[in-house]
Amino acid sequence: MKSLSWRAGISAALIVIAFVFLVPSVTQELPAWWSGVLPKDKIHLGLDLQGGVHLILEVEVKKAVESYLERVVEDLKPDLRKSKIRVLDLKRRGIDGIEITLAPDQEAKDLETLLGTNYPSFKLETGVRDEKGKAYFLSLLEQERTQIYKMAADQALETIRNRVDQFGVTEPDIRPQAGYRILIQLPGVKDPKRAIDLIGKTARLEFKLVDEENSLEDALKGNVPAGSEILQETAVDRKTGRKTTVPYLLKKRSALTGESITDARVELERMGEPYVSLSFDSRGARVFERITGDNVGKRLAIVLDDKVYSAPVIRDKISGGKAQITGAFSMDDAKDLAIVLRAGALPAPVKILEERTVGPSLGKDSIDQGFTSMVIGLSIILILVAIYYRLSGIIADVVLLLNIPFILGGLALFGATLTLPGIAGVILSIAMSVDANVLIYERIREELRLGKPARAAMEAGFARAFVTIFDSNLTTVIAGLVLLQFGTGPVRGFAVTLIIGLVSNVLTAVFMARIVFDYLYVIKRWKTISI
């Protein structure tokens, strides 16, 4: 039996490898020499076990196209003026393109040349000439639109990554999904609401001049002058919790946006009140200097996502490219505002499609309950098998126990996640591993009943049962693979443990148990099987 020592060697090697992969998960600190070559990844615990936030966001990419078209409309105005083309109307139509109405006496050729050369993302469609003027439609090319969708989704992903990094979450998992979606998993987050607010905020910062030529009262009655808009400031009294809203009439056109910001950080006033100080890039600094210089005595509103934060009076020209956002901030609010301003705005708003938050206490309970069940269930099985199959049962118990390091080591090796259903998967695959042993042993008993000697019965038992074991495990692996394709989070964790469990099951019950049997009945030539 030369092959026996080979097989024993392979088994021993596999067991050692399994334990090596397990070491990082069970020890607090690895010795220095370990991290050089040996694996150092711990088994990841799923959100259901360690608590945390799971989010699926959809980037509203259509909004990105809308704002792109709005920008093109703004760009078109000076271009048309420069080329001396008079238009009666210029506006965006949905996400399809831009409607242009040419003045009746205007030559169409100039427009066509201008648009043809400077706006390659569009196709110019000529409409009818009616009494008002000639209608044109600047239609956004399909491939351009898709490109904008894609860029918006990519940029949103990048921005969210930045924000989460700065928020300080260990091992966040942020990845794109089909349909311009983003999957975000933040394990161990203490304050889920704050994290979600931080991630979901569009954070479009604008500086807008207060419209002081027109009356706010008139505007509130419904006569909002062209080029202006009403936005609200919501102030919360932190002592009483009372909310008050103050309306402002602002110029629609933003004087400066958050794109010019290079840095934002939290600083403290003398009274200990936090505020956010901003630094602009050189272009932003120039613009800011000009605006403040031209509008001394007027008010400049700081607007974030269409909400007014404050509207201080400009006392003096501000040069040097610095500004401050004050308001009744809590320290956390100020920190988060600084983070979103540093990380930049999302190119389009995001919508939360799915949100699951698991509190740390539930996760801890789940771990405790999962492991209690595992220990109790396993003990009962081991005792039963030992009673039922005597010595052979004890051999089976040993190989059953080997499944645990194999499954857990496998999880560490593949970087898979252990979830609560995953723990159930470990228990279940061990129960199913009993099945492999039962199939073999029942077969051996049958062969013994037919009067075969120990060795022959053992060999026939293993050989005949193998086909069945292989088939039955393979079909469950198929179910597991389908689950893996279908599931997310906890379900995926279950599928992974089940698959690893089934493979280790065949390995231990068929390959490793056989080594012991071969040793006893082939090498030692035992004459009776204790089964």
Next chain:
Amino acid sequence: MEIFKTQLNLDFVGKRYIAFAISGICILATVVLLVVRGGPNYGVDFAGGVVVQVKLEKKHSPAEIRDALKGTELEDTIIQEFGEKTAFEYLIRVTNPDIRAAGLGDKAQQALSAKLGEKVDIRQVEMVGPQVGEELRKKALYAIFYAMLMMAVYISGRFEQKWLMSAIMAGSLIAAASFAAIVGVGVLWLIFIALGVSIALCWFMKLKYAMGAIVSLMHDVFVVIGAFALTDREVSLSTVAALLTIVGYSLNDNIVVFDRIRENLGRLRKRPFVEIINVSINETLSRTILTGTTTMIVLVVLLVFGGPVIHDFAFGLFVGIITGTYSSIFVASPILLLSEGKTLQAGKNSKPQG
């Protein structure tokens, strides 16, 4: 120790009409239950919505909790006790589909601790948008369907060496499914059509093992869904995981018996097919019972000690193991007989393989 000292010879197949009647009643009951309740009781995963799970310090009636939540966004809710009575855990289910989940946990905590005057632990907040719920439902149905299909293909290939035919079957089914999807049939109907077609195909191509397997798997899935409906449990993502595991386990059981039938077909050439099936079931019976028992013990342990989060999952598996064991004896094997027709003589068109 042995369960059966002597080789048993119980007439399982002879009782097949009783078994068919029992199975038929179970499936009919499931269908009736589902029709009466207007479909399965979908949890937040599939129906969409928000659920907040809270843990309180002492017992409160749902009405008290609802009162405490008055004036918050969580006003319009259904309150349920969750898990063990002594855990004082409650689920707050929000029916308003437009509500945003962010911050709901905090609001519930503030409102409850202010009004009830005790420590409130927010255990879990789950929000699934209606769109995602719909998608997940579709995906789950497809997953169950493909799992069954792949297994049927594997079985016919493996047991009858008819890889080509099973490949044809799989191909035509996928073609039929995608055609139906283009026409715009609902996924649920699609699955019923596809399963009906696959049973018919198995019948005509004489893929009897695959047919036995598909019918018994469908049987098991139905019974488990019925058990969920009967006990008013929610069908969630983990239920689907349980269903797929059951499909795997039940097939595992079928295969053990099928393997033995195939082997005995060679050994006992002269005996009638019905007898071969009986002998095979009897020979594998102690294994069937032993494995079923150990698996069930483990699941009972999970049901008792595993905690409320995993309770429904363990329950689904538990019912599934029982019906899976039953169906491999009383459903899958007798079906082999049906497709064999009146020719009970074995060995004519089914040469032993392997």
